[in-house]
Amino acid sequence: TPVNELTLQQAQDEIKPLRAKLTKWGKEYYEQDNPTVEDYVYDRAYQRLVQLEEQFPQLVSADSPTQRVGGATENQLTKVRHEIPMLSMGDVFSIEELMDFNQRQQENRDVEVEPEYNLELKIDGLSLSLVYENGKLVQGSTRGNGTIGEDVTANIRTIKSVPAELPEPLSIEVRGECYMPKAAFAKLNAKREAEGLPVFANPRNAAAGSLRQLDPKVTAQRELDTFMYYVPEYQKLGVKTQAEALDRMRELGFNVNPNNRVVHNREEIEKYIEEYTAQRDKLTYGIDGIVEKVNDLDTEVALGNTVKVPRWEIAYKFPPEEQATIVRDIVWTV
C-alpha cells in the first residue's frame, strides 16, 4: 500500500516489525559480519521505513534505524571516541533520484551550492580512520556506531598500503575504506572451504571480519587493502576542493583510488555512472555504487550533516547483481 493511503494506526503497525527486522539484520551485518539477507532486501525494507517516517514524522523515534549509524560496539575490542563523528551516507537508486537530490541541494536557501561535484567509486568495504601525530601513525579505528569505534591499530599496521610515517610531520586524521581485493577474497574462501570452515558471504564482510580481529597475525594473512578519501580537517592540507584533497593524500603516500572525476551536469554524471556500471566486474575490488560529493570543501562544511548522513554527499547504488551471492554458514569474527 502506498504510504499516503495509510492511516496513522496502520503506519504504526507496519513500522514496529519493520524496525525490529532492520535492527536484527543490522546486528548480523555490522556486529557478526554475517548477513542473512542480500543488501537489496535490506535497502528495500529501509527505504519503506524512510517513506513511512516521512509521511508520519510523529512516528520517528531516536532509536529508529533511520536515525542511527549502524555499527558494532559490543565486543572485546578496545573502544575509541570519534570527536568528529563518522557518519553513514544517504543513497539513491536511479539517476532521477540523484537529480532530485541535487535540485534540493541547489534550492537550499542558507548555502549557495555551485553545481560542481567530485564523483568517486563507492568501495565495498568498511570505513577506516587513521590518526597521525607529527607524521606518525598512532591510531587506526573502525566507524563503530559513528561516535564509538573499535581500536584496530595493531591490525592496521599489518596493511601494506597504510603508511606508518608521512613525508611531512602532519597531525591529521585521514579516513577511507578498508577492503579485501576480489582475488584475496576468492583465495581466502577457497582455503576456508578446504579446511571445512564457514566461508564469508562477500568481500565486504570478509574485510570487516579480518580487520576486527583480536590477533593482528590473523589480519596480516588476509591481504587487506585501503583507499583513503577524506580528511575532515582539510584546512591542514591547504586544499580547497575534494579533488585536490585526494591529490594531496596521494602525495602523502596514501592509496587513493585513481577513478575520481570532477563533473558539472547530468550528462557528465550519467556518463560516469554508465562507464563504471560497465567496468565494475573488471575492477580488482568490489564497488557497490558511486559517490557524488560537492567539490568545494567550505561548501561541504556549510551544508553540514543530519544526525546520520552528510548533506554534501550521496551514494548512487548499482542495481542488485543478477547472480545473487548465496549467503551461507555463520562466520563469527571475534
Ligand code: NAD
Ligand atoms: P554504506 O556503507 O552504504 O555507505 C556509507 C559508507 O560508504 C561510508 O561509511 C564509507 O565507508 C563508504 N564509502 C565507500 N566509498 C566511499 C567514498 N568514495 N567516499 C565516501 N564514502 C565511501 O552505508 P552504511 O550505513 O554503512 O550501511 C548501509 C549499507 O549496508 C547498505 O548497502 C545496506 O544494504 C548494507 N546493510 C546490509 C545488511 C544486510 O543484512 N544485508 C544489513 C545492514 C546494512
